[in-house]
Amino acid sequence: MIVVRLISGLLLFSTGVPIFAQVDLSSLNDSGNYPRDIETASELIKAGDTALNAYYLRMLAEHYFEAGDYVRAWNSYESMAGKESADIASWLKLAEIASFRQQYFKAIEALNQVLYIDSLNLTGLMMMGEIQNRFDNKGGLVYYEKAFRLYPDNQKAAYVLGNLYIQDQNPSKTIAICKQMLQIDTTNIRFLKLMGYAYYKMSEPGLAIPPFKHAADFGDSTAFTFKFLGISQYLSVDIPGAIESLQIAAQKDSMDAEVHFFLGASLANTRKKEAAMLHLDKSIKLMQPDPSVISRIYSEQGNIKRLEEEYEQAYILYNKAWEADTTQPMALYYMASILDNSLHQSKKALVDYGRFIDRLDKMPRSEVSNNQIPTIRSIVEDRILFLTEELFFRDEN
Secondary structure, eight states: OHHHHHHHHHHHHHTTOOHHHHHHHHHHTTSOOHHHHHHHHHHHHHHSOHHHHHHHHHHHHHHHHHTTOHHHHHHHHHHHHHHOTTOHHHHHHHHHHHHHTTOHHHHHHHHHHHHHHOTTOHHHHHHHHHHHHHHOHHHHHHHHHHHHHHOTTOHHHHHHHHHHHHHTTOHHHHHHHHHHHHHHOTTOHHHHHHHHHHHHHTTOHHHHHHHHHHHHHTTOOOHHHHHHHHHHHHHTTOHHHHHHHHHHHHHHOTTOHHHHHHHHHHHTTSSOHHHHHHHHHHHHHHSOOOHHHHHHHHHHHHHHHHHTTOHHHHHHHHHHHHHHOTTOTHHHHHHHHIIIIISOOHHHHHHHHHHHHHHHHHSOHHHHHTSSHHHHHHHHHHHHHHHHHHHHHTTOO
16 A cells, blocks of 8 residues: 555655645636636646646637637647647637638638648538638538538438528528428428428428428527518418518517518408508518519508509509509509509599500500510500590590
8 A cells, every 4th residue: 555655655756746726726616716727827827747748738728718818829739730740629619710810811721720630520521611601601611511411310411401592592402401301300390390491482381381381380480481481471461471470470589571561461361451551561661672572562552442442542552552663563553553543633643554554555565465464454455545535535734
C-alpha cells in the first residue's frame, strides 16, 4: 500500500503541476465565471508541462469563446490549429468564430482545411453549405446534397436541403426527401409540414391537405400549418374546412394579411358576407401595397356586394380595384355591366365599356389571348352597338 501511494505521488509531481491544479481541473469548465476561469487556465498553462498545456490551452480558448472574446478565442484556436494541422475541432471553431464575425472568407478557408483533412465531416459540410448559401443558393446546395447523400438519416441535413429545393423552385425534390424521412418516422411533424408546403408550392393543394392534417393530428398547433392547410382547402373548394382552419390561423396570428384575405374569400361563399368584408378590409390594412393584390381584394369585395344586389357599393369597390391596378381591365367590365344591367344607366355604361375596349387595345397581344378576354370583348362590342342604337332612337345624345 505504501509503495502504491509513493508511485502515485511521484506521478503527480512528475507532471510539474501542483496538486491544487489537478483538483481545479475537474470543475473549471463548468463554473460559468469566465474571467476567473480564464485567469486560472492561464496560470495552469504557465505551471504545466507540454502535455497538459494543450489541454489547458483548449480550455482557455473555450472560455474566451463562451465569454464572447472572439479575438482572443481566435488567436488561441489558431495557435492550436497551426501546431496541429489535423486538429479538426480547432479548424471548426475558427470557422464558427469567423462566421459570427461575418468574416465569411476566413470561415471558408477554415472549412476547406476541415474538408481537406476529412472530406466526410458532416459538421464541415453543413457549415460550408450554410455559408455558401449566403452568397449563392446553388453553391450551398452542393454541400447540403453531399451531406444528405453521405448521411441520409440525418434530419438536419435533410430538412435544410428540402427547404433549399423549394427556394430553388424545385419542390418535387423536397417531396422525395420528405417521403424518405417519413419512412423512418411517420409522425415527424417537421417533414409532414415541409411536404405539405412543397405540394402547395407545386400548385397541388389537394395533395398538400393530408400532410398538413396529419401534422395537426400529431400535435402541431402553429399558425403556419393551419394557414397553408386552410389556403389549400380553399383552393380545393373545401370552403367549410378552409374557414375552420383559417379561423384557427387568424387566432394564432392576427397580423397575417394572407390569412385574412383567404378567410374573407372563404366566408364570401357563405351567408356571412359582413364577416367576409371585415376580413378582406383587414387584409388590405395589413399587407404591403402590392397593387395587383389590393386590386384583387377590392374585386372580391365587389363580387360580394354584387351578389347582395348592393350595386352602387359594388361599383365603388370595382372602381377602387381599377384604380389600384390599371393593368387589369376586368374591373372596368364589371363596372360597365353594373351600370348597364343593374342600375340601367346606359350613358355611363357606354363610357366604362369604352374604357374597357381602350385598355384592351393597349395590352400586349399575349396577355389578351391567354384568358377569357376575347369572348368578353365580343360581348362588350355587341353591347356598345346595342346601347348606342337605343340611345339614338330615344334621341339621347
